[in-house]
Amino acid sequence: MKIAEEKMMEKDESTSAETAVRAHKMKKTKEKSKSEKKQAGNGKTLIRLIKDMKVIYGWLVFAAFISLLSVACSLATPEILGELTDKIYDIWEGVSRYADSDIPKWCALLAIVYVGASLTGTVKMMLMNYVVSGFFTKGMRIRISEKIGHLPVSYIDHTPNGEIIAKMDHDVSIMGGTVHNFLDIIISGVMKLGGITVILFAMNWTMAVIVIILVPFSLVLSSWLASYSEKYYNESRKINGNIYALVEENFTGFDTVKAFNLEKMKNDQMRELCGKYREKARQGYFYSGIVQPIIALTNNIAYIIICILGGVLAVDGELSVGEIVAFVLYAKQLAGPLESIANGMSMMQSTFASAKRVYELLDLEEMEEIKTETMPAGKGEVVFDHVSFSYDPEKPLIRDLTFTVKPGQKAAIVGPTGGGKTTIVNLLMGFYPIQEGHIYIDGVDIAGLDLADLRSQFAMVLQDTWLFGGTVYENIAYGNEGASREAVEQAARMAHIHRFIQSLPKGYDTVINEETTNISGGQKQLMTIARAYLANRKMLILDEATSNVDTRTELLIQDTMDDLMKGRTSFVIAHRLSTIVNADMILVVNDGQIVEQGTHEELMKRNGFYTEIYNSQYELLK
């Protein structure tokens, strides 16, 4: 599971070369700052984490109280058991009589303490689960989700989805785990450790010293071994990642492997990697496997020493059998808190890393939303006035762009990929803030406009059709909540998708999800066209709006598209030039600039870049 997740993240990370480079750059700067102020950062993160636990402070105090009770119970049991052993020993020796020994009373006391230990342990477990998951991690996740709604498009465009999801899922889990262990470390760990030490010394100095030395020694030894095994484990994990990648590649390209008879080659590659993995896994298993016996040995030695030394002391009458029993039990209990403290410490590093990743997201600058100017009731005139924009200062994407689209006009944007066509749309809808110049809609600079209000002027159909996991009805009515069934069906009819939807087993109530395979990309795009039709906005953006649709179907819906654009200021991006020849204005964009501008006829007359693009589609016919 883990590997799969990470793999998925990696895949997302490299969806485009550009993103990958950006991510790499970010990583580099991150690494640098990390090494510089790692310690200070950790302190701050810890303080912040503790602050964020505020919502559960009250509960934590309560849980701490219960924890104390549970520690008290577990500290009391060896004492009581020792006492009981002494009494039984005395009876056996014939020193005292059963009737005088109030053994039943002590047994009852022991039972009560055991019940208390189980009860407090269970209550604490339930409490912590409810509190940590129900308030802390859930709250964190909702905060992240909330934050996403306020982040600029640029951040999400340039951050792999998998990374954000990993923060919400995996990183928050890690933080929750540490919060969960917090009490265990502080109360059960420290208190218990202190308590046992004091009791041991109170019982017998010499033996206490031996136990106190031996038990931590075994822990140090085992954590040293564990670091070894971790090294091999990490290496084997890395190879395992490679195996996963190889297998994934092999399976994804199964048809290619078959078509080119590459099975043997792939099997050989696999065998080699698996051989490497075998070696590392074996070493990892060995080193982690010997930890347990070595701990067992040191524990046994402590046990034997207690038995021998205790026995000798008991013969001298300095120690009772009950005390030996108690000693053995305390020594056994000592390992528990030490382990939980060690675990907690080793978890801290990954917690800090996770917490930092989460806080990094929560601290991102949000979009300014104070702008309150609202749209005038204009007709949709759009003016680009010397607009410049770039994602990367070294590579200007849009340079000094100036044009005017009159209300109701159809403006087509054409040009080679990467020339900045889609960027113009991004700027117009305020997804990215422009760096120089102004964009006016009906005479108002959009820089001062309320973004929601600005966007409510547009309906859009994009190349990447987006449908969410709801019904067909909900998807078409998206953004037009409360649209009547009739209106939705009418919109679907206009987009020539009504009949298809009706043919689905549940019609308009069919839920669209990942398993929906009987709806093609073209059909999904037609649904988004219906959505735009229903939205009935003042302006329209069609970014490769029919790219997934069959050319013959495209012809069928041409009327609908024309109808959709009638009276609306529209921006059309299309690589099929037949769809744009009747535009009122064609903007030919290359390298972020408008190289030509005019109607189809004007541009053809010019015999320039547009003519070249236009003619190239007939090149094959020659």
Add this chain to the structure above:
Amino acid sequence: MREVIKLFRPFVKGMLLIALLNAVSTLCSLFMPYLMSGIVNDGIAGKNLETIYRLGGLMLVLAVVGLVTALLNTWVNSKVASDFTYALQNEMLQKINSLTFEEYSSIGTSSLLTRTTDDVMTLQEVAASLAYAVVSIPIMVIGGIVMTFSQDWTIALLMFIVVPVALIFVSWLAKKMDKLWDIADKRMDDQNRMMRERLSGLRVIRAFDREAFEHGRVAGATTEMTGSLIKSNVLSGFIDPVCMFLLNIVTVMILYVGSRRIAAGALLTAGDLVAAVQYIALITNGLLALSWTIAWIPHVRVSMRRINEVLRMEGVRQDGWGEKLGGSVSLSHVSFTYPDSEVESLHDVSMDIREGEQVAIIGGTGSGKSTVTKLLMAFYRPDNGKVTLDGRDYREVSRETVRDNLSVALQKNMIFEGTAGENIRMGRPSATDEEVMEAADIAHIGGFIREQKEGLDYRLAQLGTNISGGQKQRFGIARTIIKPASIYIFDDSFSALDYLTESRLRRALNQYLAGKTQIIITQRAATAMRCDRIYVMEQGEVVGSGTHEELMRNCQVYQEIYHSQLGGDEA
């Protein structure tokens, strides 16, 4: 489970050795409390220092023997576990690579992926801990009970009541937990899926001002997920305290009953009682380990079953290739339905392609034109009708022979992690650098390769994520044409190229593949029209065939495709 168990067979000897070593080291720890009771009974009570030293020394010997056997055991165990994984991994991949497409798609890519990775890892864990679970734990529990028995049977009887109760409780809990974890996993997937959906639909969501609504959806999913996480965590949190409690109560009862029996003059000694209390601790540990093992069994069973399903598949034996056949291929009255589908993808399709011809197959999405490629490549067998290559029925020649004589550029071009040169050379492993570059140049990717300072050694990332879609297509074309074959199929291979590049590429291609059969599958009329012959497909049937001119006269579907793409005006 038979196939998986078969794989365990070579390791039986190793496993037996592990079991033996495990038994020895467990017995060592089992005798410790017994010796201690001796110290109490004979040493302390008898005030005999020598006995104390002797028994203490014996304990030390046991401890050391325990350590040595445990170390040996770990050594053998890690070797067996890693060797077994190695064997299993290789067996799985080889099997999968030999599967037919029917078998392959009956499980599916993502499931096969988890089977070869996650499920294999689960079995690796089984191999690593099997001996512990099967040998050590029972010895610990049963041995503990027996040792108690040997001291006093009434006390042992108590164990017989409590241990089964604990076991029943744990296995009941395990079953429940399994279900709850599944639900929690699903809820977690739900949350992540909604978030992914939201991130990918950012523009639409913001355009419709629906961020608040989407946040509500995600928050709702988070709340649901939290609920089921708490449920499953709390339930699994019960195992430890409940088992502890049950056995602690036994301790109390033992002390109570034991003290009464001692007082009544039974043969029980104080040392025995001390030992019994410690055996309970041992049994508790054993039981807890056992309960986690039980909780784990359903997972193992699922993994085993899933792996077994793969290993049980027949696959195809690779029975030699190398037979060179000519370049004519035909389909006669072929019908075909995909295994997981109810709708026929091809219906009564007949095509006859002669050596050296250049034939186009045109049609929209879902017309069945790519299915034709899959039948030609022998990925699938037709349900009805027959496919022949050079006059030979596909049923009479091996799939490898078919694939040796046909070279295909698939619609979804696979780029493997490796160098540019390696990716092209997959078509012909013996090709020289010059030959590779020649093919690259014809596929219009030579320029790109030269631009890289590593040249042919330029590394392509997995799935070709560091190059564009068009470049992937061109790498695919280069790989296809460098392969020596008699028939070349280009399945939608030119769709990412602009018209100018396509026309240049096709011209070079015709020279390079002169005399070879070419089958070009496309949606574009402009791509099809220059071919010797065109088959027009719609909804799994051939609705027209002939030259461009003929089809423009007598095939309505073709006319519609043509006009929708190239408009009314012919240049």
